[in-house]
Amino acid sequence: MPRIITVSSGKGGVGKTTFAVNFALTLSRVAPTILVDLDTGTSSVRNTLDTPVSKDLYHFFRKGQLLTDCVTHLDPTLDPQGLFKDFSFIAAPMHSIEEITNWNDSSRWKLVHAINQLPAEFVVLDLRAGLDANVIDFLPLSNSGILVFTPHHPAATLAAGDIVKSLLFRKLRFIFSTDSPFFRKHGALANQHRMVNELLDQVEDVYEDNLPNLDAFLQDLLMSLGPSPYLETIINVVHSFGVYFVLNMFDGVEESYDTAVRPFVDYLKNGLSAHLKLTNLGWVIKDDA
Incomplete structure (x- = not known):
């Protein structure tokens, strides 16, 4: 059974999918890794990787294909040196489909079972932004998860805190x-x-x-x-409850701390507990280029 790592965010626009893609690519340098796009209303992973996809979650839910048959490998032209040969991904449908965007219980558990059977050491789940059943139901099923937020969206910081509270x-x-x-x-x-x-x-x-x-x-x-x-x-x-987070579009220690990290930590300590284990896994520097 693979180690499952979720990537989530309180709101959209914080770079969640960009982080998930790069995180999964990096993990694949260590061991076989599959990135699963569960942000099924946007198909952002497919667009980010710009790799031809023959089968996706549509074929799993609608056509009865095995989830393993929906795995896509990176286009060799994007990786001429083979550095990411152990990376692959499962794309969301090209367009929003109601029954795939908002799963019922049967579909959700079917997907959970199939994810646990994927042939990889790591499976990274790119969850949709925000807080709904498809996010909260998948988070407890993972071995660990990462929250992504940014100093440029203060509301997303508090929304990330709401995800922790709900979980x-x-x-x-x-x-x-x-x-x-x-x-x-x-x-x-x-x-x-x-x-x-x-x-x-x-x-x-x-x-x-x-x-x-x-x-x-x-x-x-x-x-x-x-x-x-x-x-x-x-x-x-x-x-024993651990919270792991990454600060994206980091643009200076003082500003980022005041607008993102401190409000997030204060929200959790005041609204949940001062005894939670909070771990900042690092930050991604803002690039204005």
């Missing part, structure tokens, strides 16, 4: 759902289970300021329950 709460909701392994083990504590989910509702609700973040939630939970499996589990999830 963390999705993980907590799954752990404390009634069909989870945790519930099967601790389901006898029904009152505690109900209270934990009600408190999570308050933290997630931006209009509710009684519990501004998960740190306040944990303090409240400790006072209410004392040491408990719920408290221990939430602490472990929050403290």
Whole structure:
């Protein structure tokens, strides 16, 4: 099974696909890598690579082709020295098709299963910009993910924070759902289970300021329950939750920090937890040429 790495962004126009393409090309110098274009409304990967495509996600969903048959290798004229011989990609359809742009559950799980069978060491998923089910549903299925934002779009920085918040709460909701392994083990504590989910509702609700973040939630939970499996589990999830981000179109340490990095970090610390592991993987210098 390949290692799956998602690339996402809070909003469009931050260079997500450009980063995803170059990141996948770089990974292919280490091991076989397949880039999958899941930004299915634009087909940006196809346009960026300018390589003839014979089969794409249309053929997978509509024509019943195997996903492995939809893999396209880089045009040799673009790589005359063979530096990227282990790079390939799966293109989105040439035009927006509703059932492929907005998958139902059956199509989504069919695609997830097929991605896990791809013959590569790394699979990079270029997700669509923004926050919707197709983004949030794919992020937890990956081994790791990278957020891309830029100092030139402050709104995209906060939207990237919303992706982190949604993903963390999705993980907590799954752990404390009634069909989870945790519930099967601790389901006898029904009152505690109900209270934990009600408190999570308050933290997630931006209009509710009684519990501004998960740190306040944990303090409240400790006072209410004392040491408990719920408290221990939430602490472990929050403290081990890693956030990896790349700053694109970097144009100076002070300006980029003030307009992008600091608002992003402050948003997560104040709105989620001061204990999240935040890692800046680096930046891409702005090129005015």
